[in-house]
Amino acid sequence: MRYLALIALIAAAPAAAPPGAADIVRDAPAAAWRAVAPESLMLIDSPRGTVAIELAPDFAPAHVAAIRALVRAGRFDGGAVVRVQDNYVVQFAAKEVPPPATPPAELPAEYEAPVAGQFTPLGYRDAYASAAGYKRGWPVARDKGREWLVHCYAMIGVGREAPPSTGDGSELYAVSGHAPRHLDRNITLVGRVVEGFAGWTSLPRGTEALGFYKDPSQRTPLTRVRLAADVPDAPRFEVMDTASPTFRAYVEARANRRESFFLRPAGGVDLCNAPVPVRRVTSAR
């Protein structure tokens, strides 16, 4: 087998070359990583493996609280992947229950917030906002004194009905295509997939409008959904500290590919093409 291993996303750099993005991530010091809190790690078992999602309570506290409550009430157990639309989203839902006598109060729209706190600018143009960058390990855009999480690949959003609905957290989607940034500030983003996404992105696309499955038998069941905090020996993950010098070097290496494959480094990168590195912690206890 000698198929061309080119267009390498991660390619080893020759010894003399400056380090590439993959080298920088591999050699990052411990101080350049932060742990994913077990309380914010959602583990979704299905016949397609386990999808691990980091929740973002700093950005969407009300929706994340609602999702945690649904998980702990067992509402996602027996749910399903109900929609797979090519180059767009994989959508999954808690199991359906009869509507409550008293509907839950509407959650606040957590679509954006006033600019606040540390921010690492991407340093390159953004097509949608006056500034793009990273905050506490998340992709963020800023404009006119407001900031918001961005719809990059693998980000998790909350399905909702027409406004003023903001969704109740029982139906979520994961971005599975080119960043649908037009959804920014129109939907609450609550997290991102940190492991196992390929089990879902390779699902058959739904053939109904918007990628919904025609037949319920085509849905992928969610067999068990828990928070890592409630799971003995749960996997642990770390996210790169986006305020660290290591992360800055990583972004520069993504913007200026130094691997020998490249003739012409781009000299720039868009926010969703410089995803925040995540790693699984393998402890030698």
Place this chain on the structure above:
Amino acid sequence: MRYLALIALIAAAPAAAPPGAADIVRDAPAAAWRAVAPESLMLIDSPRGTVAIELAPDFAPAHVAAIRALVRAGRFDGGAVVRVQDNYVVQFAAKEVPPPATPPAELPAEYEAPVAGQFTPLGYRDAYASAAGYKRGWPVARDKGREWLVHCYAMIGVGREAPPSTGDGSELYAVSGHAPRHLDRNITLVGRVVEGFAGWTSLPRGTEALGFYKDPSQRTPLTRVRLAADVPDAPRFEVMDTASPTFRAYVEARANRRESFFLRPAGGVDLCNAPVPVRRVTSAR
């Protein structure tokens, strides 16, 4: 089934609202479309259905000529999808043959060209170039007097070895994730998928480095590969004329979503989030 049909890529607009992008495409006059030349339509049959690819001889004449010759020599028949890397590419190859006694001459690098001819500016910022837009139905970026095809979702590139190789066209990849624009001007782009891509994007991801399949039995065989010009009753496709007023209206509708789902239109769009509309021609002969 009442799963939320939100985050609609294409949603019906209320009667009073201005037309959305989907309406504009649906109602586009005949003059807003151009036919895909049968000589430039590559049809790839596999157990995952037929993938139809429009080739781009205006941008990569030498590589497209090489690909046409390989197709007509039957070299892709018996080839396979050899690599599927999540959020990156689906790569496929002609069947392997013994190296010729005389290796073929290296093809010219068709990575970029001097700016020339009609160009429809996107009208919004681009993260990678001073201008982005469309030319003859293709996504193009421009900078410093040069222009080039762009790595948007579904674009087709030519696999190559390390420079100075430009590839011989026997190994091609289709972009299947967030636009890997860092590959622009480093690889020859030769076309785009116009139909059937979901059969490939839903393939299992390869588990070897770069998404290559571990075992040849995991590859998806290409059972028959032809040019539409050589196929009786081949399907026909049309691409929207990117110089037309209709296309301009489409881009504006993508940048400013008017569907009732949206609270806040983005007021902008990136090149790869405003893909050129393509339609299958269903003639009532």
